Amino acid sequence: MKMHNFNSGPSILPQEVLAEAANAIHNFNNTGLSILEIGHRTSYFEAVLHEAQQHVKSLMGLGNDYEVLYLHGGATTQFMQVPMNLLDANATAAYCDNGIWGNKAIKEAKLFGNVAVAASSADKNHTYINKQLNIPANSAYLHYTTNNTVEGTQWHHIPDTEVPVIADMSSDIFCRPMDFNRFSLIYAGAQKNMGAAGVTLTVIKKDILGKISRAIPPIMDYRKHIEADALLNTPPVFAVYVSMLTLRWIVNNGGLVAMEQKAKERADLLYNALDAQPLFTPTVAREDRSLMNAVFVLPTPELEKEFLDLCKQQGMVGVKGHRSVGGLRVSMYNALPLSSVQAFCDLMTDFSNKHA
Numbered sequence: 001m002k003m004h005n006f007n008s009g010p011s012i013l014p015q016e017v018l019a020e021a022a023n024a025i026h027n028f029n030n031t032g033l034s035i036l037e038i039g040h041r042t043s044y045f046e047a048v049l050h051e052a053q054q055h056v057k058s059l060m061g062l063g064n065d066y067e068v069l070y071l072h073g074g075a076t077t078q079f080m081q082v083p084m085n086l087l088d089a090n091a092t093a094a095y096c097d098n099g100i101w102g103n104k105a106i107k108e109a110k111l112f113g114n115v116a117v118a119a120s121s122a123d124k125n126h127t128y129i130n131k132q133l134n135i136p137a138n139s140a141y142l143h144y145t146t147n148n149t150v151e152g153t154q155w156h157h158i159p160d161t162e163v164p165v166i167a168d169m170s171s172d173i174f175c176r177p178m179d180f181n182r183f184s185l186i187y188a189g190a191q192k193n194m195g196a197a198g199v200t201l202t203v204i205k206k207d208i209l210g211k212i213s214r215a216i217p218p219i220m221d222y223r224k225h226i227e228a229d230a231l232l233n234t235p236p237v238f239a240v241y242v243s244m245l246t247l248r249w250i251v252n253n254g255g256l257v258a259m260e261q262k263a264k265e266r267a268d269l270l271y272n273a274l275d276a277q278p279l280f281t282p283t284v285a286r287e288d289r290s291l292m293n294a295v296f297v298l299p300t301p302e303l304e305k306e307f308l309d310l311c312k313q314q315g316m317v318g319v320k321g322h323r324s325v326g327g328l329r330v331s332m333y334n335a336l337p338l339s340s341v342q343a344f345c346d347l348m349t350d351f352s353n354k355h356a
């Protein structure tokens with residue numbers, strides 16, 4: 001039986017992508033070779049990489065002033081690689097403190113330079129997004145997390161500032177159209193909304209590079225990756241391939257306009273159901289609700305356990321909240337069918353009726 005997959009990451013992928021990736025493990029594009037057996041400097045893999053880079057640029061509407069890299073080490077490595085490349089030891093970068101992931105990014109940046117917290121929502125346990133930013137004029141950049149995967153909040157506009165904007169888009173990349181030209185650097189682990197675990201997308205506007213004095217180990221230096229045409233060392237070939245297939249699926253299914261429309265349909269269905277059930281209570285400010293990760297609670301741990309057991313029986317996985325915040329979380333990434341959200345809403349209704 002196919003599960004209803006509400007996992008927060010790694011998470012659901014399109015069925016077509018899984019089928020094609022499975023084929024490619026046996027026979028990639030009729031080469032008689034597995035995708036796992038081809039060299040990364042072959043024309044076979046270069047075609048995969050170039051198609052992925054092309055899809056990223058066209059979905060984001062970016063020109064030749066941007067470079068698209070697939071890097072190792074997850075979004076977590078970007079927490080350090082960004083300041084290592086862009087923040088001088090005596091300089092300051094502004095960071096938004098809106099959740100667990102942004103907080104980790106702040107800690108890493110402090111290892112390289114000064115951090116000014118532009119805004120924090122820690123006063124209310126990150127159950128809202130503090131949008132009143134105080135950004136020092138001389139900041140090297142502003143860093144923020146577009147979607148707070150754990151807490152279930154999402155920015156619905158791009159912060160307005162003169163300084164270069166850098167965003168961790170790990171959990172909502174390609175869920176909606178945005179003015180991507182407003183960003184100087186964007187990164188996202190592939191395993192939430194654009195592929196399998198093992199690779200991280202980093203999109204860089206070239207003019208922000210080369211402005212600091214620190215010596216950078218080549219594998220951490222964005223410029224070295226760009227000079228090497230994104231093949232500085234062996235990339236995770238299979239993960240890049242799955243990401244390319246996922247991007248192709250987005251393009252062939254109406255692009256970002258269609259992704260946003262579907263995301264809104266799923267989120268409306270779920271949040272309307274939550275609002276209609278007195279038993280289930282969303283934990284975040286209404287205006288900051290995430291289209292991707294909905295976080296909510298039941299009145300007691302006992303009821304939560306009973307409900308989670310029911311979810312399991314119904315083939316619904318990934319409903320338990322992050323260990324740091326507890327409660328329940330439903331993740332609704334691009335590949336999640338509306339029917340899975342409907343099944344979940346029906347289960348909530350049954351549960352509420354039983355406990356009314």
Ligand SMILES: *Cc1c(COP(=O)(O)O)cnc(C)c1O
Pocket residue numbers: 009073074075076077101145147148149168169170171189190192
């Ligand atoms: C999952 C996640 C990360 C961490 O990604 P890794 O690939 O595990 O390093 C960072 N930021 C956000 C917003 C995330 O959702």
